[in-house]
Each structure stands twice: as structure tokens, then as C-alpha cells.
Amino acid sequence: MNKTAIVVGSGFGGISAALRMKAMGYDVSLFEKLDQLGGRARVFKKSGFTFDAGPTVITAPFLFDELFKLFKKNRKNYVKFVSLDPWYRFYFSSNKKIFNYSASLKDTEEEISKFNAEDVKGYKNLLDFSEKIFNVGFEQLSFVPFHNFFFMIKQIPKLIKLKSYLSVYKLVSKFIKNEQIRQAFSIQPLLLGGNPIATTSIYNLIHFLERKWGVHYALGGTGQIIKAFEKLMKEEKISINKNSEVTEILLQDKKAIGIKVSKKKIYADKIVLNTDPAFTYKNLINSENNVKWNKKKVEKMDYSMGLFVIYFGTSILYKNIAHHTIWMGKRYQGLLKDIFNNQILADDFSLYLHRPTATDKSMAPNNCDCFYVLSPVPNLKKSFDWKNYGKIYEKKILKALEDTIMPNLTKNLKVCFHMSPNDFRKDYNSLFGSGFSISPIFKQSAWFRFHNKSENFKNLYFVGAGCHPGAGVPGVISSAKVLENIIKNE
Numbered sequence: 001m002n003k004t005a006i007v008v009g010s011g012f013g014g015i016s017a018a019l020r021m022k023a024m025g026y027d028v029s030l031f032e033k034l035d036q037l038g039g040r041a042r043v044f045k046k047s048g049f050t051f052d053a054g055p056t057v058i059t060a061p062f063l064f065d066e067l068f069k070l071f072k073k074n075r076k077n078y079v080k081f082v083s084l085d086p087w088y089r090f091y092f093s094s095n096k097k098i099f100n101y102s103a104s105l106k107d108t109e110e111e112i113s114k115f116n117a118e119d120v121k122g123y124k125n126l127l128d129f130s131e132k133i134f135n136v137g138f139e140q141l142s143f144v145p146f147h148n149f150f151f152m153i154k155q156i157p158k159l160i161k162l163k164s165y166l167s168v169y170k171l172v173s174k175f176i177k178n179e180q181i182r183q184a185f186s187i188q189p190l191l192l193g194g195n196p197i198a199t200t201s202i203y204n205l206i207h208f209l210e211r212k213w214g215v216h217y218a219l220g221g222t223g224q225i226i227k228a229f230e231k232l233m234k235e236e237k238i239s240i241n242k243n244s245e246v247t248e249i250l251l252q253d254k255k256a257i258g259i260k261v262s263k264k265k266i267y268a269d270k271i272v273l274n275t276d277p278a279f280t281y282k283n284l285i286n287s288e289n290n291v292k293w294n295k296k297k298v299e300k301m302d303y304s305m306g307l308f309v310i311y312f313g314t315s316i317l318y319k320n321i322a323h324h325t326i327w328m329g330k331r332y333q334g335l336l337k338d339i340f341n342n343q344i345l346a347d348d349f350s351l352y353l354h355r356p357t358a359t360d361k362s363m364a365p366n367n368c369d370c371f372y373v374l375s376p377v378p379n380l381k382k383s384f385d386w387k388n389y390g391k392i393y394e395k396k397i398l399k400a401l402e403d404t405i406m407p408n409l410t411k412n413l414k415v416c417f418h419m420s421p422n423d424f425r426k427d428y429n430s431l432f433g434s435g436f437s438i439s440p441i442f443k444q445s446a447w448f449r450f451h452n453k454s455e456n457f458k459n460l461y462f463v464g465a466g467c468h469p470g471a472g473v474p475g476v477i478s479s480a481k482v483l484e485n486i487i488k489n490e
């Protein structure tokens with residue numbers, strides 16, 4: 001008889017773990033609370049529009065390819081990626097300036113020189129430094145387990161040499177003088193739930209990661225990647241159970257032995273959780289042996305921000321809007337402080353606008369455009385009445401777009417709905433409705449983050465945004481490589 005594994009949650013982390021466990025010879029059963037796979041990468045379909053709910057920027061395609069290769073299959077036969085250009089367009093609402101950040105280094109340098117010619121050299125130096133961070137942070141550390149404290153200690157000199165004690169914004173500011181370019185090159189942690197002013201500068205590796213492998217889009221949307229994985233899992237006889245919320249992790253003394261789902265008990269040799277570790281330790285693990293992450297400790301941790309996401313379709317085309325636009329509001333550091341430290345919803349905001357129809361017409365009916373716009377907001381550590389304020393906030397954001405880069409937007413809306421932190425809490429079981437689990441600050445990274453292997457319970461493992469190496473699609477797929485590493489060495 002084969003060994004058995006249960007995977008709970010079908011985000012990119014859970015799916016990658018299910019595939020890797022299968023390739024290691026386990027009989028795998030996947031349980032997902034929602035009626036579709038993908039977690040934050042699920043899809044909403046409305047009136048002919050296809051909305052990817054979450055991740056849109058695809059980097060490091062080799063990480064997807066590897067999962068197909070485990071079964072001697074080729075990802076390109078399941079889902080196609082195309083590279084984007086420009087990668088991102090920054091629109092600064094305070095002075096209406098535009099900065100295109102693209103695959104061509106020469107074009108990017110020309111764009112930088114429109115803001116400050118001296119920063120071109122600074123950018124080259126920033127990129128060189130990002131490569132050094134990448135060589136350690138990504139190549140050496142993102143696929144290895146971090147549950148051994150002595151291993152962590154050994155890494156400290158390297159991390160100090162790379163100035164990981166600085167924040168992303170501080171490091172960028174050492175190379176770049178222009179404030180708007182500083183903002184453009186330090187905002188990336190926000191896409192992973194981190195405050196650029198507080199997130200460890202290790203996350204600057206993203207600059208080099210993007211340059212090395214490019215920025216991609218999956219034809220048909222990110223949801224097509226999930227569909228491709230679902231097909232692969234079915235071909236490989238992984239049992240997929242949707243609408244199956246796990247309500248308890250079954251424990252026997254200091255060992256995980258199974259799960260409870262719809263009042264049924266199901267047992268397996270290994271239990272892999274792609275659920276939010278904070279929510280899980282607080283609500284699904286009911287044992288006095290849960291010493292390391294008791295309820296109090298978990299609540300005290302620092303959480304990533306919440307997200308307010310408006311999905312909308314228009315009856316006309318907004319041809320001047322790029323695939324990825326970062327719409328910068330008038331404040332940067334002050335706004336970040338309001339979101340992360342003061343935990344108040346400010347009057348102003350900065351936005352990320354996604355227009356997949358810039359690349360892929362199949363996402364909307366003929367001559368229509370498909371969008372989502374995301375506003376980082378405080379998480380629910382301080383409660384907020386999103387139920388009543390959601391519609392008002394939605395209108396406010398659409399008005400800001402209408403007044404700047406999308407004329408007559410309100411008149412041209414065909415479909416419009418939103419997700420607030422309340423929905424993240426309810427749909428994804430995310431503690432405090434946070435967008436990306438605990439935040440990626442230094443004291444919650446590597447050994448200090450939730451471990452991929454439970455500290456207190458044998459046969460219990462974690463993959464996904466809350467554990468090492470962290471949030472973002474490359475991070476959560478890598479967490480399943482860490483899991484494989486652990487299981488193979490047990």
C-alpha cells in the first residue's frame with residue numbers, strides 16, 4: 001500500500017505540494033473549502049467578463065514548468081505564457097507624470113532620465129546589488145527549510161553583508177535620488193503584503209528576478225494556470241475535493257493523524273496545510289501541545305495589509321491603459337504609515353490597475369474592457385465597517401480613475417463588484433482579513449516565520465504565504481519545494 005497524504009487548501013502552494021507529494025509516491029487527496037481551486041487565484045465570471053481574483057503578474061516561469069516536468073510533461077501543452085511590455089506603467093497623479101518600466105534596460109534608463117538623469121547610474125548599481133541579494137535570497141535560501149535555528153544563525157553574516165537590516169525603501173534610496181523613481185522601485189513588497197518602509201531589503205531581489213526571467217501573462221488569465229494544474233492533477237490521479245472545509249486537524253498526542261471535514265474523519269500519513277497558519281493554529285489545532293503558536297502569540301504577530309479590490313467591465317475600450325498600471329496618489333510614506341501603523345483608512349490612496357484585455361481580448365466581450373483595481377487598506381486588526389462603507393469606497397476609487405486616466409468611466413460600466421477584507425476573512429479563512437497572511441518583516445522571516453514543518457506535531461507541514469519563504473506566487477510554489485526537501489530528508 002502507498003503512503004497517503006492529505007493537502008488542505010488549493011492555492012498555488014497547496015497545488016504545488018499535492019503534485020510534489022504525488023511525485024514522491026504518496027496517494028494524495030486535496031481538500032478545498034471553495035467551489036473552485038486556486039485560492040486567491042480563483043476566477044469570477046460575469047456577463048462575458050473573466051476576472052482573475054488575485055495574482056496577475058507572473059514571474060519565474062521555470063517554477064511552473066518544474067511541476068509539469070515532475071511527470072515528464074510540458075507546461076506549454078497546458079497553458080501558454082506571453083511576455084509583457086511595458087511591465088508596469090506608473091502614473092503619478094500629483095503631477096500627471098508617467099514612468100514606463102519595461103523589459104528593455106535601455107528604454108527603462110531613458111524613462112528614468114526623464115525624472116533625473118543621474119539616477120540612471122544609480123539604477124544600474126541598484127540592479128547589480130539586487131543580483132547579489134538574488135544570488136543568496138532566492139538561489140540559496142528560498143528552497144531550503146528554515147526550521148533549524150543554527151542554520152539561521154549561519155546565514156546571518158551573509159544577510160548583514162547584503163544590508164538586509166535596511167528596509168526596501170531605504171536601500172533603494174541609497175541608489176536613487178528622485179522621490180518618484182524611489183517610489184516606483186520600492187513599491188514591489190506591497191504586492192506581497194509588505195510595507196516598503198518596513199520590509200527587509202531582501203525583497204529587492206525582485207528587481208533582478210524580473211530582469212532575469214521577465215514579467216509574463218498566462219493566456220486566458222492566471223485562472224488558466226490553475227485549470228492546467230487541475231488537469232494535471234486529474235491525470236495523475238490526485239483526488240480533488242471541492243466544497244470541503246476542514247474544521248479540525250486530528251491529533252494523537254504530538255502527532256497529526258488526519259482531518260475532520262463535514263463531520264467525517266479522514267486519516268493519512270502526512271498532513272500538509274495550505275491554510276493560513278495563523279488562522280489554523282488559532283482555530284483548527286485544538287491541543288495543549290500547541291506550545292509554540294498559541295492563540296495569544298498568533299494574535300500578537302504583525303499582519304500584512306488588507307485589500308479592497310474592485311472588479312469591473314466597461315462597454316468601451318480604454319486603449320491607453322497598459323496591462324499593469326500603478327496609480328500613485330499624492331502621499332507615499334504617510335499613506336503607508338496610515339495603512340500599516342495607524343491602521344486608518346485614509347482619504348487618499350494609491351492603486352494597482354489590471355487590464356488583461358490590453359494583452360488578451362478573450363477576457364471580455366467584443367469591444368469591451370476588463371479590469372480590476374486594488375487599493376491596499378488596513379487589515380481587520382482594528383475593526384472596520386466594510387459592509388456599509390464598501391460601496392462608498394468603490395465609488396470614490398472609480399471617480400479618481402475617471403478624473404485622471406479613464407474618462408467617463410462611471411457611464412461606461414457594465415459590471416462592477418468588489419471584495420473587501422471581510423471577504424478575505426470569510427472566503428479564505430484569513431486571520432484579520434489580511435491579504436497575504438503575516439507581514440514579511442525581518443522578525444517574521446526565515447526561521448522567525450511559521451515553519452514549513454510543525455514545531456510541535458509530527459507529520460504536520462505548512463506550505464503557502466504564511467510560511468517560508470513567503471507570499472507571492474513564486475514564494476508559495478517554492479514553499480512546496482521546501483516541503484519536498486523536508487520529506488525526502490526525514
Ligand SMILES: Cc1cc2nc3c(=O)[nH]c(=O)nc-3n(C[C@H](O)[C@H](O)[C@H](O)COP(=O)(O)OP(=O)(O)OC[C@H]3O[C@@H](n4cnc5c(N)ncnc54)[C@H](O)[C@@H]3O)c2cc1C
Nearest residue numbers: 009011012013033039040054055056057246464465472473
Ligand atoms: C488581489 C491580489 C493580487 C495579487 N497579485 C499578485 C501578483 O501579481 N503576483 C504574485 O506573485 N502574487 C500576487 N498576489 C499574492 C499571491 O496571490 C498569494 O501570495 C498566493 O496566491 C497565495 O497562495 P497560497 O498557496 O498561500 O494559498 P491561497 O491562495 O491563500 O489559498 C489557500 C486556499 O485554502 C483554502 N482554505 C482555507 N482554509 C481552509 C480549510 N479549513 N479547509 C479547506 N480549505 C481551506 C482557502 O479557501 C484558499 O482557497 C496577489 C494576491 C492578491 C490577493
